[in-house]
Amino acid sequence: RFGVLVFQILPFPLVLDDFTFVERAGFDNAWVADHFSWVPQQDLALLEGWTALAALAAGTERIRVGTMITNVATRNPAMLAKQALTVDQISGGRLDMGVGGGFFQREHEFLGIPFLDAKGRAQRLRESVEILDKALRGGRVSFTGEHYHLDDAPIQPAPTQQPRPPLWVAAQGPTSLKTAALFGDTVICMGEGDGLDACVESFRARMARVDQICGEIGRDPASLRRCYFGGFADEPLFASPEVTADFIARLIEASATDFVLPLANSAVPAYENSLRAHSMASRKQMERIADDVLPAFRS
16 A cells, blocks of 8 residues: 655645645555654644644545654543544544654653653553554543553544554554554554665564564464655655665565655745655656556555
8 A cells, every 4th residue: 555645834725735636646545744843844834733634534535544643642642542533533434543652852842741762752652552542442441551541531432443443553663563563553664774775674674573573472463564654764765766666666575565655745845855855756756656656566
């Protein structure tokens, strides 16, 4: 499956236009970012992720929608589940929910939320994902942990998707990878290192660790989908259709089942600097990829 991240720094009508473009182009899912502020460029007018996603869900028909990625530290997991179930209903059951432990220290400082060390963030993610796995099914949830406490919390509305909306968990280290294996439907990993070779190998190593964890907990490794989230490493993904096709093929060989690629919008020059410009595709490039590259992998 192939999706597109639409970084929602444009006025809403233009963001909706980007989403409907992604839908028309034939991609499987479209995603918004979910940050209080884009820390590298704090003057960008970044729309709030879940509010925008609700409206985008109402403005699309076929494509699955989600957050890539919600920082669990910024919301109580029961409230986050309620937001997600609301969007699940608005979308008619097209929500995919992406969550992670958060990585911008300054974003936490803006909100007065403790920026824990890597282990602490991974443990907080574990608790939040365990709660979400239960809460997204509806009903009542109690939980007592180091970071969260729920006292018979009623979670409404009930999910449109059964048994719950799919839960995508961003994971780089062993603790988060285990959280994804225990509770997730899809594990999300970004590339690391310089160049395509390094990104493929870092992804391959994490997937080997995921397979090992699945064996340890008694889960069929094939039941956990694996998403490569592009655009955050030194990866010239869109140098040419041939480069894109080669990269996708190599990642599939490394057990990737899903891809999310970032969309650049030339209407806002600052957008080119918000992430690595060479890793982001314009609409023209995305259309070419959808028409000339992806059909071979889908067939």
